[in-house]
Amino acid sequence: MNIDMIEAAARRISGHARRTPLLSSPFLDEIAGRRVLVKAEPLQHTGSFKFRGAWSAVSALDPEVRAKGVIAFSSGNHAQGVAYAAKLHGVPAVIVMPEDAPRLKIANTRGFGAEVVLYDRANEDRDEIGARLAEERGLTLIKPFDEPQVIAGQGTCGLEIAEQAAEMGIGEADVLVCCGGGGLTSGIALAFEAHAPGLRARPVEPEGFDDTARSLAAGRIERNARMTGSLCDAIVTPQPGELTFPIMHRLCGPGLSVSDEEALRAMAAAFLRLKLVVEPGGAVALAAALFRPKAVEGDTVIAVCSGGNVDPALFREVLERFG
Amino acid sequence: MNIDMIEAAARRISGHARRTPLLSSPFLDEIAGRRVLVKAEPLQHTGSFKFRGAWSAVSALDPEVRAKGVIAFSSGNHAQGVAYAAKLHGVPAVIVMPEDAPRLKIANTRGFGAEVVLYDRANEDRDEIGARLAEERGLTLIKPFDEPQVIAGQGTCGLEIAEQAAEMGIGEADVLVCCGGGGLTSGIALAFEAHAPGLRARPVEPEGFDDTARSLAAGRIERNARMTGSLCDAIVTPQPGELTFPIMHRLCGPGLSVSDEEALRAMAAAFLRLKLVVEPGGAVALAAALFRPKAVEGDTVIAVCSGGNVDPALFREVLERFG
Numbered sequence: 001m002n003i004d005m006i007e008a009a010a011r012r013i014s015g016h017a018r019r020t021p022l023l024s025s026p027f028l029d030e031i032a033g034r035r036v037l038v039k040a041e042p043l044q045h046t047g048s049f050k051f052r053g054a055w056s057a058v059s060a061l062d063p064e065v066r067a068k069g070v071i072a073f074s075s076g077n078h079a080q081g082v083a084y085a086a087k088l089h090g091v092p093a094v095i096v097m098p099e100d101a102p103r104l105k106i107a108n109t110r111g112f113g114a115e116v117v118l119y120d121r122a123n124e125d126r127d128e129i130g131a132r133l134a135e136e137r138g139l140t141l142i143k144p145f146d147e148p149q150v151i152a153g154q155g156t157c158g159l160e161i162a163e164q165a166a167e168m169g170i171g172e173a174d175v176l177v178c179c180g181g182g183g184l185t186s187g188i189a190l191a192f193e194a195h196a197p198g199l200r201a202r203p204v205e206p207e208g209f210d211d212t213a214r215s216l217a218a219g220r221i222e223r224n225a226r227m228t229g230s231l232c233d234a235i236v237t238p239q240p241g242e243l244t245f246p247i248m249h250r251l252c253g254p255g256l257s258v259s260d261e262e263a264l265r266a267m268a269a270a271f272l273r274l275k276l277v278v279e280p281g282g283a284v285a286l287a288a289a290l291f292r293p294k295a296v297e298g299d300t301v302i303a304v305c306s307g308g309n310v311d312p313a314l315f316r317e318v319l320e321r322f323g
Numbered sequence: 324m325n326i327d328m329i330e331a332a333a334r335r336i337s338g339h340a341r342r343t344p345l346l347s348s349p350f351l352d353e354i355a356g357r358r359v360l361v362k363a364e365p366l367q368h369t370g371s372f373k374f375r376g377a378w379s380a381v382s383a384l385d386p387e388v389r390a391k392g393v394i395a396f397s398s399g400n401h402a403q404g405v406a407y408a409a410k411l412h413g414v415p416a417v418i419v420m421p422e423d424a425p426r427l428k429i430a431n432t433r434g435f436g437a438e439v440v441l442y443d444r445a446n447e448d449r450d451e452i453g454a455r456l457a458e459e460r461g462l463t464l465i466k467p468f469d470e471p472q473v474i475a476g477q478g479t480c481g482l483e484i485a486e487q488a489a490e491m492g493i494g495e496a497d498v499l500v501c502c503g504g505g506g507l508t509s510g511i512a513l514a515f516e517a518h519a520p521g522l523r524a525r526p527v528e529p530e531g532f533d534d535t536a537r538s539l540a541a542g543r544i545e546r547n548a549r550m551t552g553s554l555c556d557a558i559v560t561p562q563p564g565e566l567t568f569p570i571m572h573r574l575c576g577p578g579l580s581v582s583d584e585e586a587l588r589a590m591a592a593a594f595l596r597l598k599l600v601v602e603p604g605g606a607v608a609l610a611a612a613l614f615r616p617k618a619v620e621g622d623t624v625i626a627v628c629s630g631g632n633v634d635p636a637l638f639r640e641v642l643e644r645f646g
Contacts, residue, residue: 007429013358018346021341021343021366022346023341023366026407026434026435027434030434037390040366042598043597043598044345045345049597084349088516111349111350111353112349216427224622267633271600271635271638272367272635275366275370275599275600275601275631276366276598276599276600277367277594277598277599277600278598298326308598312591312594312595312642312643312646313642313646315594315642316639316642316643316646319635319636319638319639320639323635323636323639
């Protein structure tokens with residue numbers, strides 16, 4: 001896993017993923033007490049950065065292998081990214097989801113061209129179903145974060161931030177990244193190591209689900225005590241990845257965490273001030289930039305808003321409470 | 324009023340206004356029956372294209388004149404654009420607003436650095452107040468659309484669309500533009516005349532307030548019968564401008580109009596599929612692209628979403644009804 005893989009992913013992705021803008025507002029600067037720049041990944045295809053890693057992984061496959069198709073386990077942003085990347089490559093995608101997944105997510109994944117295979121969480125084994133389908137059809141599994149070509153794809157977001165910061169004359173800044181398994185955070189950190197050594201990637205997690213922050217502090221992988229109970233469930237994983245953790249441990253600054261309410265307040269701020277739709281898990285980095293100013297260093301902070309696939313009912317609640 | 328003025332405005336605006344992205348989603352393509360590209364002006368500074376015209380006008384002033392400050396009459400997007408453009412130039416801005424304007428708009432305009440002067444609609448004359456202030460302080464009036472440097476600034480949006488369409492290999496398309504007084508539509512049309520003759524600008528208005536469409540059809544300026552009663556009130560003007568109408572008459576395709584409900588549905592689609600916040604008046608062009616496919620020509624349609632400054636309560640209603 002190195003910068004060459006990220007640069008190769010950037011060449012493969014060029015013209016296919018969007019170079020998302022860095023947004024800003026004087027109102028956000030005032031809340032944070034410093035300049036805030038927001039990398040707007042909700043504007044990426046499929047509404048999250050996950051399209052980058054999915055495109056990178058699908059495009060890196062040998063054409064004959066790719067033609068047989070890909071498979072992923074996900075009910076969320078990774079599923080949509082893999083589905084659409086496969087569709088644009090003209091190859092089949094199978095997404096394995098629990099049958100109680102939200103109907104909208106199932107419909108969206110189908111809308112991006114995938115075959116959705118539902119399973120019964122109580123009585124069926126997801127991995128067994130996936131392994132059988134993969135073998136029967138010759139499908140390649142695209143893992144959500146602990147996969148070099150996926151990390152390389154997420155790293156293209158870091159290359160863009162490095163370029164955009166340089167264009168603005170920003171040499172040093174904390175770059176706050178919404179962190180689940182660490183694919184995005186580690187990819188961005190590798191990009192900065194090579195191209196913007198003054199930028200420091202720092203993972204941000206929901207309070208109570210800060211496995212990465214604790215792992216970084218302890219110097220070894222620690223697990224979350226539980227997996228449920230956060231509105232930011234899209235970025236709750238059992239633990240940092242086996243591939244991503246060593247990269248984050250070597251390159252990243254200390255982790256931060258924010259409350260669910262702070263994430264919702266950041267969503268309202270992004271609505272009001274940036275005209276950007278952000279999901280709870282995609283808003284934790286902006287929340288830390290806005291509401292944890294003492295934990296951040298420097299005159300400028302960059303926050304990566306990682307996704308915008310939020311249920312309309314929850315978004316209404318956010319606007320009612322904080323809009 | 325010519326292309327040289329637009330290109331000069333583009334040079335002055337470079338590095339200050341955002342080059343907003345062209346967004347897309349396969350879900351929108353499916354609704355429209357053709358490829359839909361959305362120019363995302365809600366991501367512009369102050370949340371609408373108005374910042375372009377305001378920056379252009381303020382930056383074109385003689386420095387000694389500019390130093391005395393600028394004045395505008397507006398309770399909406401033009402006010403915020405002028406306020407912020409003046410602030411970034413380090414010169415005073417006075418915005419004259421009715422005292423019953425929404426508090427949020429007053430607060431936002433002040434937040435962008437302007438002095439807000441309120442007047443009593445029933446008993447005071449706005450123009451008289453403005454003229455007195457302008458004379459006392461040497462302020463320059465920045466009109467919202469019928470002003471060459473404002474049209475030139477809005478035209479920079481057209482230059483960007485021309486470039487972005489060329490990058491994507493699009494030589495011919497209808498470009499639907501939310502139209503009030505016609506500053507944005509006429510500026511875009513002039514940019515296309517010089518740089519993308521296969522792109523055709525077409526104004527889109529709220530049903531019942533289609534003064535521009537009727538004026539284009541009649542070949543002379545026609546007025547709206549009334550000024551109130553549309554949710555898209557931000558783009559309701561009495562009639563097309565004296566400067567903008569001849570340009571639109573020479574260069575634009577026929578106008579379109581959509582219902583308030585179609586505009587709200589387009590807002591919901593932009594939320595769900597583009598993660599973009601759009602206000603009702605800023606959504607009429609997207610609504611026409613999605614819901615009036617027979618009125619549009621070609622394989623690709625480009626819709627300019629012009630602004631995103633929408634009240635959270637109205638946005639909640641949109642999500643409840645159509646999300």
